[in-house]
Amino acid sequence: MPSQRHDAAKDLAADSPQTIARLVRMKADVEIRPDAPFRMEKNEVNDRPSTDLFPDIVFSQGFPSHPSGIFVVEVQHGKDEGKRRQIPRYAAALWLFHRCTTIIAVFSPDQAAADYYSEPIATELPGYTFPPVAIGPKDIPLVEDVDTAAADPALAALSVMAHGTAPGVLETFMEGLTRLEASDSSKYYEYAYRLASQQVKNNLEAAVSSSAWPVYSPFAKEHFSKGREEGREEGVIHERASAILDILHARGKAVDDGIRARITACTDGEKLRTWLFAAATVENAEDIFDA
Known part of the structure; x- marks a missing residue:
């Protein structure tokens, strides 16, 4: 989204x-x-x-x-x-x-x-x-060299966004992560995943799910180790939160960091559903919380 x-x-x-x-x-x-x-x-x-x-x-x-x-x-x-x-x-x-x-x-x-x-x-x-x-x-340059990926993981993450379907890009990025501190590898893996197209997301999921790849990122571990049913429920919650923000943005309603944090932190699917409907009509973004 x-x-x-x-x-x-x-x-x-x-x-x-x-x-x-x-x-x-x-x-x-x-x-x-x-x-x-x-x-x-x-x-x-x-x-x-x-x-x-x-x-x-x-x-x-x-x-x-x-x-x-x-x-x-x-x-x-x-x-x-x-x-x-x-x-x-x-x-x-x-x-x-x-x-x-x-x-x-x-x-x-x-x-x-x-x-x-x-x-x-x-x-x-x-x-x-x-x-x-x-x-x-x-x-954005195509990052195909592991040394470059390790030295500039932000550029490597952007390369995944721009060129993630090109041969060797994901492998180079993942290999570069192994040279970083755990907290940094987690952070840049998450950036790449969140920026990527759905096709590249699927390839990243396959990479971290494969026995050939250790799961470097707590984000990846949390995201991919859940059962299918739990994963579906989490996906619905995430999509509803994203849809609320998209609707408010499309209607020109100001969303500050506090409002965004409250929406994205909510794990109650029904509450998000209520806020989603309210987002289409409220005068101010914060009014969705009164629905």
């Missing part, structure tokens, strides 16, 4: 900004210092007297009081003209506040969406046409 892939892409980007920055440098002639660490910043981009703006992820580089650059990662799964028109506003508001290089990178698991967001964005300001950097599957 889009919400699952959206959350996975945000989590991976937040965890591995250096990997996303490398992909941006490969795609466009922009200045991102390779030696400076990234620091997570608040994602509130305020351009009052208009509405508050919240891109997905905002990083700064350099000193907190005088950053040398601002790097924004916006995850998009489909073509949305309203969101596209917000991108220059993110850049303008951040530049006005920080007075430093501001880069907006749109990441999309869907190539058509990435192509859409890569087009220069004209604005009502004379001479201000903003050139976003969009990263899609075709911009």
